[in-house]
Amino acid sequence: MVIVKIGGNVLDNPDRLHGFLVDFAQLPGPKLLVHGGGKIASAMGQRLGINPKMVDGRRITDAETLDLVTMVYGGLVNKQVVAKLQAVGCNAIGLTGADANCIAAHKRPVREIDYGYAGDVAGSQSINIQALEAFFAAGLTPVFAPLTHDTKGSILNTNADTIASVLATALAARHTVQLVYSFEKKGVLQDATDDNSVIPDINLHKYNELKAQGVVHAGMIPKLDNAFGALKQGVAEVLICEAEALTSINTASYSGTTLSLN
Numbered sequence: 001m002v003i004v005k006i007g008g009n010v011l012d013n014p015d016r017l018h019g020f021l022v023d024f025a026q027l028p029g030p031k032l033l034v035h036g037g038g039k040i041a042s043a044m045g046q047r048l049g050i051n052p053k054m055v056d057g058r059r060i061t062d063a064e065t066l067d068l069v070t071m072v073y074g075g076l077v078n079k080q081v082v083a084k085l086q087a088v089g090c091n092a093i094g095l096t097g098a099d100a101n102c103i104a105a106h107k108r109p110v111r112e113i114d115y116g117y118a119g120d121v122a123g124s125q126s127i128n129i130q131a132l133e134a135f136f137a138a139g140l141t142p143v144f145a146p147l148t149h150d151t152k153g154s155i156l157n158t159n160a161d162t163i164a165s166v167l168a169t170a171l172a173a174r175h176t177v178q179l180v181y182s183f184e185k186k187g188v189l190q191d192a193t194d195d196n197s198v199i200p201d202i203n204l205h206k207y208n209e210l211k212a213q214g215v216v217h218a219g220m221i222p223k224l225d226n227a228f229g230a231l232k233q234g235v236a237e238v239l240i241c242e243a244e245a246l247t248s249i250n251t252a253s254y255s256g257t258t259l260s261l262n
């Protein structure tokens, strides 16, 4: 089973998104897509006079930002992705974590920073596996927006990399799961501005070194934390690669980054 996450910079590029969705539709076997959309939410917010506030890669989600991200992730982006997948022969069903109680979360506790309506998922016990299995059994491909719910009536904004990691972890109890973080760059790079500097393999020790050297920074840190978290909890393989690499992931020509614990 393959779980794929697609990042906001590709979602924002119609040509790259189209190519990616054609490739995703062709992946054999049961599969699931998680999309981000942070960049689109920030741009739409600015048009509405809502300025984005990010701390450590997480959006501070006040009440009006929650409305914004619910509209953008759960509406605009999710439904556009689903319609485009339908057009290329993939029977996708668009979901948030509230739908079929797929992903329960809790509001991030206020410590130094109040993230507002940002949701953390406690672990794979918060995933409704039966609902996911029912979608797969019906031949449907779930497409998740980065939204969860608190089971008390509120939607929560949850990082898409985290959603991909917890879904992959929950499904790993029953399936051999491959988790693919696809984004706009060719992989984890030695020099974030040089696409020819892909680091092919990273284990936990090397990750800590890369972090300490500042080679891995910004949004790549939470992405890799989520990725290693999934490996530690039984996900068979985690890959980080560009959107265009999806059809090569199980071939010798794969040229992105592969993560391992040891």
Ligand SMILES: Nc1ncnc2c1ncn2[C@@H]1O[C@H](COP(=O)(O)OP(=O)(O)O)[C@@H](O)[C@H]1O
Pocket (backbone or CB within 6 Å): 006, 007, 008, 009, 036, 057, 182, 183, 184, 185, 187, 188, 189, 190, 191, 192, 215, 216, 217, 218, 219, 220, 221, 223
């Ligand atoms: N070593 C690195 N290799 C590649 N990207 C890196 C690296 N360090 C930091 N980054 C940054 O991380 C970003 C990816 O994180 P993020 O924007 O959260 O991705 P996504 O759009 O997939 O959610 C890249 O656009 C890049 O700017």
Ligand SMILES: CC(=O)N[C@@H](CCC(=O)OP(=O)(O)O)C(=O)O
Pocket (backbone or CB within 6 Å): 006, 007, 008, 009, 035, 036, 037, 038, 039, 041, 057, 058, 059, 069, 118, 119, 146, 157, 158, 159, 160, 161
């Ligand atoms: C709480 C939180 O930060 N949520 C993210 C969800 C979107 C996301 O993760 O999008 P990308 O994958 O495109 O970055 C946000 O609102 O930016």
